[in-house]
Structure formats: C-alpha cells, structure tokens
Amino acid sequence: MRPNTMKHLLLLAFAVSAACVYAQDPIMGGQLRMSVDNASNSGDETSGSSSLDGSEIVGGFNDYRTDGTIKSSFGVSSDGGQSWAQIVLRPPVQNQTTVEGDPMACYDKRTNTLFAGAMAFGSNGGIYIARKNAGQNSFSTAVMARINGSVDKGWMDAGPLPGNPNSTRLYITFNQGVIRSDDLGNTWTAPFSLGSGLGFLPRVGPNGELYVTYWDTSLGIKFRRSLDGGQTWSNAVSAATRLATWGVQNYGIPGNFRNPPIHTMAVSPTTGDIVIVYFDQTNVVNNQRNLDLYLTRSTDKGVTWSVPARLPYRNINTVSDMIFPWVEFTREGRLNVLCFDTSRTPNQTDGVAAGFWDQDYFYSDDEGANWSQIFRLTPNAFNSFNDGRNAGTSFMGDYNGMGIGARHVYPVYLDTRTNQAEIYTNKIINRIEIPSTFQWLRGQQLGGNLQSLFLKDGNSATAKPGLTLTPGEPPIQLVTTTTGIVNTTPSVLSVWMWSMVNTPNIEMQTMMQNINTQNWDVVDVRPAPQALTNIVVNVPNPANYITPGSGTANCRVTWKAVGPVPNPNWVATVDQNVLVLDP
C-alpha cells in the first residue's frame, strides 16, 4: 500500500496523522447515464445494487414522467455497465397509483439474484418487489410485499439466516416495521414494528446478523439488531447523538432543496464491523452553517459505538457542505462513500435558490481511520435549482445509492447538468484482487494473522525459517491462491506486498505459477527490505498466470539467506499480499 500523494486534498493533513497510508486507488470510469428514457422530466431518490461479479446492475430512482405521474424507474445493465436500459417497474394493476417511488434494490449472492422494489402511494398501494431476469434487461412480474395505503420510505437487503449459509432471507424495513421473505420475494410476512422513527435501513452481516438503523426524527441515530433472522429484536440503542437536528426541510446548505438528516449504514464482510455515516452541522462560519459527514463504528455487533469522527474533508474554518452520504463495503473490506459536496464551489450562501454541487466518491481501507483523496464524479458542479420538476423549491431526492459487485463500485446519483435531474453512475473498478487462501509452504508462523493479509492493517504475519526438503530451498515461503478473477487477460498484473525482515542478507523472490507449464516462474528477485516496505512486482505476460474460467492465480514469495546473517533468529514479516490488476 503506497502513501497517497493527496494532490487534491491537502486539507486532509489537518486531521489525519502523517503516518497514514492508503490503498491502491481505483480506476475511475466516466459518467454513464442510467436514466435514458426520454419520457421523463426528472429523477431523484436513488438506490442501487449489483451482482457478485459486477456484470448485472440495477439503479432505481423516482421518475417524474411527462404524463404528470411519478413512477419508479430502474436503470438496468447486464453487461457491466457498457449499455443501459431504463425500465419502469410497476406494481400489479390493481395496486398501481399515480405516485409510485422510493425505489430500493438488493442482491442475494447465494442465488445470484438482484431484487428491485418500490412503493405505490395511495389507498390501494403498498410495497412491490420484482427480480431482475439474469442476463436480460428486464424484471419478473412484480408482487406485492405489503398492501397498505400508508407505507413510506423503505429499503431492503438479503442474506443468510444465522447459522444457515445455504439459505436466503429477504428483509424490507419501512415506516411500519420489518417484513421478511424466505422464498425469494414471492410471499412476505406481516410487519413487525421497529418503533417510532424514519428512514429504517436494514443490513445483513456476514453471518446473517440483521441490523437496522434509523433516525428518531430528533437527535438520535438509532440502531436495533436481530440475531435470529428478524424474529426477536434488541431494544433501540443510540449509535450517535446529533449536534443539530432539523426536519425534512432545507437546512444550512446552498440551494432551496430539502436535506433531511437521513443516514446510512454498512457492514464489513471481512470483519463484521458496522459503520454508520451521517451528516450534521459542525459549526457556523461567516453566518453559514457547515454540514460535514461523521462516522461512528461498532466492533461488537452494535452494542457499543465509537465517538463519531468528522470526516476530514473540509478545513473547519472554511464554508462548504457534504450531505447525503451513502456507504457500502466491497468484499475486501473497502468502505466506499458517495455524497453531495459543495467544496469545489466554496463560500456559497445557505438557502439561495441556486446551489452548486458535485457528487464525490472516496474510500477508506480501515473502516474510517484514514481516507483516500476525493474523486469527483460530476464533470462540473451542477445547479440544484435546475431539477426539471417545475416546482417552487427544488428536490434532490433525499439520499444517494450505490451498487457493489466484485471489484466494481457503481454509485447512483443525480446531476442536473442537462437542466433536469438525470441519474448517472460511474464504473469504479477496485484494482485489488484478494487471495482466497494464504499459507506458509515453508516456515513457522510466530505471530500475527495470516488470514488478514488482504488488508494493510498493521496485523502482520511473521514467520521464522522452517524445515526444507531440498538443499538451497528457501526456508520461508508464502503461497497465495486467488480465485474468481473476472478479467483473466489484464493489461497489468502486479503483486502488491508490504514486507520486511529483521536482518541483512536475505533475498526475497516472487514467483507466479505458469498455467501453461505449471512451473513457478520467478518474476522478481530483490534484497529483502529491513523496514516495512511497499513492494510492487509487475508480472510480465499476465495471461500466462491466470487460469481462464476459474480465474485462478497462484503466487509464491520466498525468503532465504544469501550471505552472513547476523541475527540467527531472523524472521520475515508480511502485512499485505494481494494482486492488483488493470483492465
């Protein structure tokens, strides 16, 4: 992991320690428009999800149709975002209303199924759900998950039942509580109330833990959990107490659109830790209220929460705002954040009709301790007033969305640069492939966590020389196997390591197993560094080392003495070992 140059964000130095290090930045794709239907005036309130390999994507949004109705549309791609279709998802005829919206989406990795849903507002309405047809830009016929004229704001998620990885349970949380389905959305339970609040968001942990966060409409960011698949629930705990609170109103930002303090949550698939990111008023500078993002984290399944930390993307004495964060983890534990940001048009005035905003992406590889630079998604700042709705105040949709699949991140957001609120995404490709197994082929582990080598987390694995079978064989050898690599013919394949030894005259070799000869080809030889060092080994002819179909690549790193070793108790230390690929 290399120190980030942080060209774009010198401000970060204000709050982050100088010793921080960053992971490999992703490849940022340009803006792709999801709302490609010309029968729309405007779109907002986004939600997104993606299949495991990132090839299938749905991004939902409120769709203000030219016929004067509002419907829920989904931008759909079945080819990794190269082409898009816009599909209006309707409930069954008898449940259709003139106002449909509040889209939601989720993915079940066990069955490789993408789900999309929304709400029909009206006495005959309710919540409706459909499945994306795999490989096709279409959905199954929607079914009603809840028929009720009073449903409002929901989100959904899917995951295994606790203790049963071969199961799938779908959850929708909304104003009336939580409902669940065990048959991939065909039938649903009646709601179980989660109490008084707004913006109930469900997330399923790696072992089927069900977590819900919501705003109590006052100062509280609340959290509840169920460890039995939604049958029984903990009492609500406070994940954070806000500094300021306001309603579903315009508050402290340039632009006259409402910005309710709705927050978001994600669960790390690697550690099981939970993060909540929300926006709050930090201070008042030059009579302008400054709204920043804050993160709180739980490492004990939501029992206790850290002191909320302000994300260090604004000098505290300048005027700018970040709002509407959306967070999702990728499978290697990278925390991805999407939000609205005014920092490129600083010193705007709160409450003016025309607010100029960008949509930003950034990430953290250590659950919020350190942060990447900001990546701007919008080519130019957009005017929030030009939302295309022809209403007295503009509307920016209350929240963002994001889909995650394999190494792909798809933010789902609006931009008004066409003088309408249109919905866009960017294909963000995380370049890291995580080995599925790490093992010492030779050597004896002394400490650290071998299985956390996908992260540069300071939890280094250390090994001392072990028995060898042949003369001259390196006495310490680390072998990693990476599977499921989607692109088996990348233009660049690198082995990315942090490593060191505690004595001079140790040679370090990196080898890749050739898929044609099955031989271990030496791709790098160097003196092993004596301080923890980021080593990047570029592998020539990458296609020779990745098996088509399975996407498997085997890597071996060895250490052996090549001269006098002053320290007889020498060890090799590794803090990260991953593959990095460019398309």
Added chain:
Amino acid sequence: MTPRTFIGLGVAALSVALVWGLQGAAGKPHNTSRAGSLGPVVDDPKEALEEKRFQDATAGLDFTGSAVRVTAPVRHDRTKALAAYKAGERILATENVWFTAVGNFRDAVVADPSYAPAFEAMSRAFLLEGDVEHSEKALKAALIADPHFDKAQFSLGLSRQANGDYEGALEQWNALALRNPAYPDTYARMSIASYYKHDYSSAWKYLDEAQRRKQNVPPQFIPLLKEAAPRP
C-alpha cells in the same frame, strides 16, 4: 419518503415571480431560473397527495397563526380526548403513519383543547414527515394549554434551532432550566447552541453544567468546542 413541501408551497409563488422578474430585467434567464421551464408551476402529484393527507388529517384545526387553533366545535370531553390520544400514540409507536396519527391527535384536541399532551404528540407526528413548521405550531399550542409542559418546551427549543434561531432556542431552554434544572439534556443543548452562535464562554459554562449533571453531551462536540475556543 413522499416529498411534501407545505413550507415550499407558500414560497413557490414567490420564487417563480422572482424568477420572472429577474428574467424580464436581465433579458435572459438568471442563473437561479429553471432553464426552459419558466412557465407556471405545475402540480407535483406527490405534493398533491401529501397536501390532501394533511388537509384530511387537520380538518377542524387552523394553522394560520403561530400556534395551532381548534376551529371545530369543542366537546370538552377528556375521556374522548384520552382515547384518541392513546390511539395516536399507538400509531406513532408502531406504524409511523404521520397523517393517521395527526388525525387522532386532532380528534383529541377537538374533544378537549386543554389537553396539552395531544398537541405535543401532534408535533411529533408532524416530525415523522419532517414538517418542522406545523410541529412547532403544535408545540406552541401545547405550551398555551400548559405553560409548564417541560417536554414541549425542550422540543420547541430544538425546533427554533432547526430554523437557525439559536437565540430563540436558548430562550426556551433557559426558561426550562430555570423552572426544572433537572430536565434531561437542557444544558447540553444550550452549550451547543451557544457554540453555534460563537458565544464560547457560555458554551463552556453550559458544558460544565451539563457534565456535572451527567447529561448526554455528544462526545464529538467537545473537540469542536476546544478547537473553536480553549476553555476560558
């Protein structure tokens, strides 16, 4: 969440008129205009739906003044008021349907306008829809019915702060602290409001009092206050 902009509805006509005026004066759309859409404001079906819900739920109430006023014939029936109030609280606690809850609380205050808890609960129901304006009017009605209603006064302070009126918020919380210094979190809120208005010495003073009383001071606040102004 269904967009509803009661606050915006009043502002809408003003905004459009302003845009027209600017366009006429400058000869081209001002940058606050909606390019290509300077015609009359069209009905937003979401807003129309929520407006209808609001009108249905609040029939018999008048929101034109600073506080909610009952215009329907009053029954002075506390029993009926209590029953409607409990029904509304049940909706708030379980289903979060703001317009049903507001309707229940409307029934309660029509049955007995002196029953302050129904107005306070109505304010919370409006907050479920994020409607601070009508929530505040309900809080003021609660305080008219019972000037010593601590919970309503604390919430009115929050409402004032949500409108950027730190002085007004402090006024409410000061009054509450004088009457009932043990009420939870009043000093913590006074400290934060003082910090926002750059009255750092008061912010420190209230923070000390809040901590002495073991109130819920958001832990992220203290470093912000320290950065803004060291302890005097």
